[in-house]
Amino acid sequence: MCTYITAKLDAAGSAKGADGWFTLSETTVYFDHPVHAAAEHTLNIDFRNPERGAGARVAVELTAQTARALAHAILETLDAVPEDLI
Amino acid sequence: MCPMSDAFISATERITGHGGAEIEAYTARPQDSHPRGGVVVIHHLPGYDDQTKEIVRRFAHLGFNAAMPNLFWHDAPGAAPDDAAAAGRAKGGVPDERLVGDVAGAAEYLRSLPNANGKVGVIGYCSGGRQSVLAACSLPLDAAVDCYGAFVTGDPSALEGHPMRNVSTLENRLADLRCPLLGLFGAQDSYPSPDEVAQLEHLLTEHGKSFEFHTYDDAGHAFFAVERPAFRPQSAKDGWERIEAFFGKYLSA
Numbered sequence: 164m165c166t167y168i169t170a171k172l173d174a175a176g177s178a179k180g181a182d183g184w185f186t187l188s189e190t191t192v193y194f195d196h197p198v199h200a201a202a203e204h205t206l207n208i209d210f211r212n213p214e215r216g217a218g219a220r221v222a223v224e225l226t227a228q229t230a231r232a233l234a235h236a237i238l239e240t241l242d243a244v245p246e247d248l249i
Numbered sequence: 250m251c252p253m254s255d256a257f258i259s260a261t262e263r264i265t266g267h268g269g270a271e272i273e274a275y276t277a278r279p280q281d282s283h284p285r286g287g288v289v290v291i292h293h294l295p296g297y298d299d300q301t302k303e304i305v306r307r308f309a310h311l312g313f314n315a316a317m318p319n320l321f322w323h324d325a326p327g328a329a330p331d332d333a334a335a336a337g338r339a340k341g342g343v344p345d346e347r348l349v350g351d352v353a354g355a356a357e358y359l360r361s362l363p364n365a366n367g368k369v370g371v372i373g374y375c376s377g378g379r380q381s382v383l384a385a386c387s388l389p390l391d392a393a394v395d396c397y398g399a400f401v402t403g404d405p406s407a408l409e410g411h412p413m414r415n416v417s418t419l420e421n422r423l424a425d426l427r428c429p430l431l432g433l434f435g436a437q438d439s440y441p442s443p444d445e446v447a448q449l450e451h452l453l454t455e456h457g458k459s460f461e462f463h464t465y466d467d468a469g470h471a472f473f474a475v476e477r478p479a480f481r482p483q484s485a486k487d488g489w490e491r492i493e494a495f496f497g498k499y500l501s502a
């Protein structure tokens with residue numbers, strides 16, 4: 164089904180999209196039907212800057228297993244960084 | 250007598266949508282002058298995509314005029330369809346009121362075509378299935394098809410951890426259903442579940458509405474989607490035949 168479940172977060176950083184690098188302002192995360200991935204549902208992340216237009220977006224559609232592994236890797240990486248660098 | 254031509258033109262056009270706004274729509278129009286019905290196609294939440302455009306063309310091949318409004322055009326006019334869908338999803342999806350306005354605009358466009366017979370039906374898939382029923386409860390349409398739409402019945406807010414903020418049940422709208430309804434469902438689907446489909450049958454019967462439901466044992470959700478693992482060729486083939494017969498019956502002059 165279309166789950167409509169969307170988490171929206173403020174974001175600081177940069178992403179490289181179809182027109183090159185842009186400054187991020189927002190990240191949306193949702194579990195729903197993908198546009199491209201060959202799966203019924205995927206964990207979708209859009210890194211966006213709506214002020215620069217809807218095309219200022221980097222999109223990924225990940226299987227649930229991939230998304231969980233990614234989330235763990237992100238947290239493990241951050242946990243390994245000396246505190247004074249964060 | 251000359252046989253009817255099967256030529257049609259498919260194109261991206263501008264139509265008048267909700268609130269008088271100009272929106273994009275994908276249309277497919279048979280070129281023969283013989284009067285015919287029209288079909289509004291409602292795309293699923295991932296957006297106004299190539300697969301749903303193929304469905305629009307299939308209706309023209311079957312002899313109907315067809316139009317699919319880009320429901321996310323309001324969120325990002327002129328953007329690539331997948332970017333517009335992402336912008337719309339970030340806002341929580343398509344508001345019901347706006348959906349009704351855009352379907353009304355597409356129906357009016359179809360009625361205005363030179364070879365229109367005045368009859369217009371609506372069909373939607375997944376979230377569009379619920380929206381098809383919503384449109385049929387809100388607008389003067391002649392036939393509606395719901396392909397596995399969740400939350401026509403059932404309470405989305407009751408789902409633990411699933412805050413369906415912008416979606417509400419249509420149970421209290423079904424008394425207003427204005428046209429016959431064809432429902433096509435998968436027995437292995439959980440959204441809608443077989444119990445929710447049975448509840449919909451019960452409510453439509455109670456309200457004295459005309460409907461025809463088919464549930465396919467081998468299918469779950471999205472069994473018409475040819476590019477997804479859920480595709481079930483036999484169920485989809487039978488479903489298409491039932492859609493053609495249903496629209497053929499109710500959209501004839």
